[in-house]
Amino acid sequence: MREKAKILDQEAIARALMRIAHEILEKNKGTELLCIIGIRNRGAYLAQRLAECVKKIDAVNIPVGILDITLYRDDLTLIAAQPVVHKTEINFDINEKNLILVDDVLYSGRTIRAALDALIDFGRPRTIQLAVLIDRGHRELPIRADYVGKNIPTAQTETVEVHLQECDGKDEVVIIEK
Amino acid sequence: MVTGVIRWIIMNWNRKDLLGLEELSKEELEYILDTAESFKEVSTREIKKVPALRGKTVVNLFYEPSTRTRVSFEVAAKRLSADVINIATETSSVKKGETLIDTGRNIQALKADIIVMRHNYSGAAVMLARHVDISVVNAGDGWHEHPTQALLDIFTLKEKLGRIEGLKVAIIGDIAHSRVARSNIWGLKKLGAQLTVCAPKILIPPGIEEMGVKVAGSIDEALHHADAVNVLRMQFERDELAAFPKQLEYFKEFGITKERLSKAKKDIVVMHPGPINRGVEMSSEVADGANSVILEQVTNGIAVRMAVLFLVAQARDSNANSN
Numbered sequence: 001m002r003e004k005a006k007i008l009d010q011e012a013i014a015r016a017l018m019r020i021a022h023e024i025l026e027k028n029k030g031t032e033l034l035c036i037i038g039i040r041n042r043g044a045y046l047a048q049r050l051a052e053c054v055k056k057i058d059a060v061n062i063p064v065g066i067l068d069i070t071l072y073r074d075d076l077t078l079i080a081a082q083p084v085v086h087k088t089e090i091n092f093d094i095n096e097k098n099l100i101l102v103d104d105v106l107y108s109g110r111t112i113r114a115a116l117d118a119l120i121d122f123g124r125p126r127t128i129q130l131a132v133l134i135d136r137g138h139r140e141l142p143i144r145a146d147y148v149g150k151n152i153p154t155a156q157t158e159t160v161e162v163h164l165q166e167c168d169g170k171d172e173v174v175i176i177e178k
Numbered sequence: 179m180v181t182g183v184i185r186w187i188i189m190n191w192n193r194k195d196l197l198g199l200e201e202l203s204k205e206e207l208e209y210i211l212d213t214a215e216s217f218k219e220v221s222t223r224e225i226k227k228v229p230a231l232r233g234k235t236v237v238n239l240f241y242e243p244s245t246r247t248r249v250s251f252e253v254a255a256k257r258l259s260a261d262v263i264n265i266a267t268e269t270s271s272v273k274k275g276e277t278l279i280d281t282g283r284n285i286q287a288l289k290a291d292i293i294v295m296r297h298n299y300s301g302a303a304v305m306l307a308r309h310v311d312i313s314v315v316n317a318g319d320g321w322h323e324h325p326t327q328a329l330l331d332i333f334t335l336k337e338k339l340g341r342i343e344g345l346k347v348a349i350i351g352d353i354a355h356s357r358v359a360r361s362n363i364w365g366l367k368k369l370g371a372q373l374t375v376c377a378p379k380i381l382i383p384p385g386i387e388e389m390g391v392k393v394a395g396s397i398d399e400a401l402h403h404a405d406a407v408n409v410l411r412m413q414f415e416r417d418e419l420a421a422f423p424k425q426l427e428y429f430k431e432f433g434i435t436k437e438r439l440s441k442a443k444k445d446i447v448v449m450h451p452g453p454i455n456r457g458v459e460m461s462s463e464v465a466d467g468a469n470s471v472i473l474e475q476v477t478n479g480i481a482v483r484m485a486v487l488f489l490v491a492q493a494r495d496s497n498a499n500s501n
Binding site: 068070071072084085086087088089117118121122123 | 212213215216217218219220223224225227228229230258485488
């Protein structure tokens with residue numbers, strides 16, 4: 001295991017999130033009906049940051065929720081370490097809203113598939129749009145992101161790690177070679 | 179806004195069974211309680227269901243009459259999308275050991291995944307778990323343990339008071355014949371609570387002090403400084419209590435009343451595993467009063483049982499995978 005390359009540093013992450021926030025506002029024509037939901041763990045922090053970016057642009061607080069998708073996974077038995085179940089915190093009505101679903105890395109698409117199932121158990125949003133910091137390819141399901149921080153071509157033997165201040169003490173995205 | 183702290187616990191739960199709290203470590207207990215906290219949210223949703231145990235079969239095998247525990251397990255399993263089958267067996271049809279093992283093996287042959295068992299013999303769940311590969315969850319075995327009841331008691335206490343460490347908890351009632359008391363004592367001691375029990379002398383098992391439990395001479399003494407009191411059901415239907423003084427007499431001596439509570443801490447938490455004998459273990463005023471968390475215990479029971487079913491199923495799957 002060695003670090004092959006640093007893809008994004010702190011400033012690049014901040015710039016990417018700000019750009020995504022602008023794109024979200026452009027596409028949704030403002031903040032009305034807009035909600036952001038982050039997928040635990042790092043997606044939740046990114047969702048919070050995106051909401052702050054939106055506030056800088058439009059001076060509006062939009063609702064932010066956290067989704068834990070552990071109970072909706074289809075690969076519970078395939079992963080070595082058992083995932084810990086955490087609380088889902090969506091304290092607002094998602095019916096008829098435009099939801100921005102946020103995750104750190106888009107890879108096979110299975111996490112997003114699980115998140116969509118979970119969200120639909122909470123109601124019927126008008127739209128669900130996907131924002132990710134990194135799209136590394138290798139999709140196994142017909143899923144694509146509406147907003148991407150950076151596209152990174154990767155080999156399947158590599159791992160993309162997103163480190164965030166809130167849980168890792170620093171902001172960076174690195175590729176790890178196994 | 180995002181509330182709460184996201185905590186990642188590095189821990190691996192690898193028990194396919196939950197048989198009692200005695201064998202669990204402090205970390206394992208905390209892990210179940212943390213997981214239960216996450217599951218509590220599911221029951222507040224409009225669609226109270228997650229697909230975590232979809233395709234799994236849970237068999238409730240009850241050798242003793244029980245409504246609330248069985249229903250609680252059934253609700254928990256269904257909210258996890260498992261299929262549930264209830265088997266109620268009369269005690270009289272069970273010949274010790276042999277038949278129980280056969281029943282377990284038959285349930286396993288039906289390709290069920292989890293047996294939730296209530297049995298009148300202490301140790302029955304341990305024995306069953308030894309003879310089947312599928313998961314066994316003890317829903318009460320004789321006088322031995324009733325782990326999920328104690329877990330939901332502890333969960334409720336923690337929710338109410340924010341911690342377990344250092345709490346003073348009194349347990350009142352038939353300690354000698356109570357699996358609820360035993361599981362509570364194991365669990366609470368491991369998590370750092372201080373325990374006092376109080377009951378008529380014949381209902382206090384000799385040597386209980388060796389478990390690190392104080393014996394109080396009177397209810398007032400037991401309630402003095404207590405942060406919480408767990409009042410056990412007096413099981414007058416049991417043969418062992420045939421020689422026991424009348425219910426009224428018990429109430430006079432050991433019943434929890436408003437007057438007795440007024441001498442205790444103002445915000446003392448009053449718990450009861452149910453069903454309550456009103457006017458025996460406690461007065462109606464207390465049962466329905468501001469200190470009582472009896473119905474919250476019922477709600478929390480579902481979250482705790484969802485967590486237990488999920489964890490044992492997951493452990494069995496990953497054990498099977500690594501073999």
